[in-house]
Amino acid sequence: MRRVVVLGSTGSIGTQTLDVVRQHADKLEIVALAVNSSIDTLAKQAGEFGVKHLAVGDERLAGDARAVELAQLANAAGGSFGCGASAVADLVRLPEADIVVNALVGAAGLRASYETLAAGKVLALANKESLVVGGDLIMPLARKLDAAAGFQHALMPIDSEHGAIYQCLLGEDAAEVTRLWVTASGGPFRGRTRAELKDITPAQALAHPTWNMGAKISIDSSTLMNKGLEVIEAHHLFDMPYEKIEVVVQPQSAIHSMVEFADGSVKAHLGTTDMRIPIQFALSYPARWKAPVEPLDFRKLGTLEFAAPDVETFRCLELARIAGKTGGTLPCVMNAANEVAVATFLAERNSYLGIAECVEYVMDAHEVQTVESLEQLEQLDAWARACAMSWVDARV
Ligand SMILES: NC(=O)c1ccc[n+]([C@@H]2O[C@H](COP(=O)([O-])OP(=O)(O)OC[C@H]3O[C@@H](n4cnc5c(N)ncnc54)[C@H](OP(=O)(O)O)[C@@H]3O)[C@@H](O)[C@H]2O)c1
Numbered sequence: 001m002r003r004v005v006v007l008g009s010t011g012s013i014g015t016q017t018l019d020v021v022r023q024h025a026d027k028l029e030i031v032a033l034a035v036n037s038s039i040d041t042l043a044k045q046a047g048e049f050g051v052k053h054l055a056v057g058d059e060r061l062a063g064d065a066r067a068v069e070l071a072q073l074a075n076a077a078g079g080s081f082g083c084g085a086s087a088v089a090d091l092v093r094l095p096e097a098d099i100v101v102n103a104l105v106g107a108a109g110l111r112a113s114y115e116t117l118a119a120g121k122v123l124a125l126a127n128k129e130s131l132v133v134g135g136d137l138i139m140p141l142a143r144k145l146d147a148a149a150g151f152q153h154a155l156m157p158i159d160s161e162h163g164a165i166y167q168c169l170l171g172e173d174a175a176e177v178t179r180l181w182v183t184a185s186g187g188p189f190r191g192r193t194r195a196e197l198k199d200i201t202p203a204q205a206l207a208h209p210t211w212n213m214g215a216k217i218s219i220d221s222s223t224l225m226n227k228g229l230e231v232i233e234a235h236h237l238f239d240m241p242y243e244k245i246e247v248v249v250q251p252q253s254a255i256h257s258m259v260e261f262a263d264g265s266v267k268a269h270l271g272t273t274d275m276r277i278p279i280q281f282a283l284s285y286p287a288r289w290k291a292p293v294e295p296l297d298f299r300k301l302g303t304l305e306f307a308a309p310d311v312e313t314f315r316c317l318e319l320a321r322i323a324g325k326t327g328g329t330l331p332c333v334m335n336a337a338n339e340v341a342v343a344t345f346l347a348e349r350n351s352y353l354g355i356a357e358c359v360e361y362v363m364d365a366h367e368v369q370t371v372e373s374l375e376q377l378e379q380l381d382a383w384a385r386a387c388a389m390s391w392v393d394a395r396v
Contacts, residue, residue, distance in 0.1 A: 039070065333362055337361075
């Protein structure tokens with residue numbers, strides 16, 4: 001039995017993780033759940049899965065009547081309940097936990113990723129922002145755990161592209177890899193010009209062609225920032241220089257990514273576009289369990305198309321590459337600016353094209369430092385958010 005902590009259990013990845021657990025209740029047990037503020041859904045999930053340890057990220061809910069009731073229930077069952085970021089991070093250190101699914105959104109997931117590996121637990125990572133912001137701190141912890149355990153699985157990627165690359169690399173010599181091909185759907189605005197993007201609304205940007213995801217990643221997918229974040233994630237996860245990481249648009253999202261080797265061979269990972277497959281693989285590895293989805297039928301798939309991404313129109317991909325290649329604290333600052341730019345776009349306080357402009361403004365204003373600590377990254381994250389907010393406010 002693998003004992004699982006699910007952080008972000010009410011979100012798109014979180015609910016799909018619970019679905020995988022439902023399908024494999026004989027092999028997986030949930031021991032803790034965390035959300036930001038969806039306390040009613042948290043209570044329902046805790047009841048269904050019999051979970052005793054619970055946390056909500058939003059500190060303001062500490063005095064809420066439903067929080068008090070949930071705390072009483074958890075304590076009576078010999079569990080725990082807490083509010084705030086530290087209560088969320090506390091869950092990953094529970095002695096009864098083996099593996100933590102980090103499905104929080106944004107840089108808020110960084111501390112939990114770090115604490116999971118520091119506590120010697122396996123990290124099943126959906127929260128790509130953790131690696132974008134703190135890859136320099138997180139990867140050494142993962143490598144140390146792998147070295148101690150004698151095999152490579154302290155950090156299991158849930159992102160479908162990275163899960164795909166991880167599987168293509170199994171049994172291979174990393175020194176023989178010449179390129180990683182990260183695939184992109186191209187988002188809902190593929191083929192449009194900048195002029196056509198000027199008046200895009202949140203509702204239009206939220207409608208992703210192939211994946212059904214949370215709001216932040218949906219906007220990131222439409223701007224191609226998501227692909228930029230994934231390039232940085234791939235750099236850290238697979239220790240690959242940026243020159244060897246290519247992005248290719250594959251509109252059907254059937255190929256989840258590819259790895260090219262020295263002899264010219266290319267391995268691709270294909271499958272149904274359903275996040276429960278990579279989530280399950282991260283939880284079942286090294287075994288493969290029956291999937292709760294229809295397998296891909298190639299006779300119905302038809303054609304597979306490929307194209308270069310349009311980095312002139314979708315500037316965020318290039319900004320992320322610049323941040324990644326520069327390294328240090330620039331990815332942290334870029335990520336925080338993007339979170340503010342996306343949130344203000346969703347709140348109709350920023351334009352669609354303003355997302356990239358805001359990110360570039362904050363990146364330009366930052367003096368890059370070497371990454372030293374979580375505290376340093378948290379301080380710079382706060383600075384970048386304030387800087388991005390001032391850019392937005394100046395334009396309202
Ligand atoms: N969705 C996908 O298909 C997909 C695919 C690949 C990678 N990812 C990555 O997975 C992560 C999650 O994405 P998502 O689409 O599942 O997001 P989502 O639907 O917005 O869900 C986010 C979850 O995190 C919780 N949360 C947010 N901030 C929190 C905080 N400060 N403390 C505690 N809980 C917090 C939310 O709780 P409330 O309900 O209370 O707000 C919710 O349960 C992101 O990093 C994303 O890039 C997602």
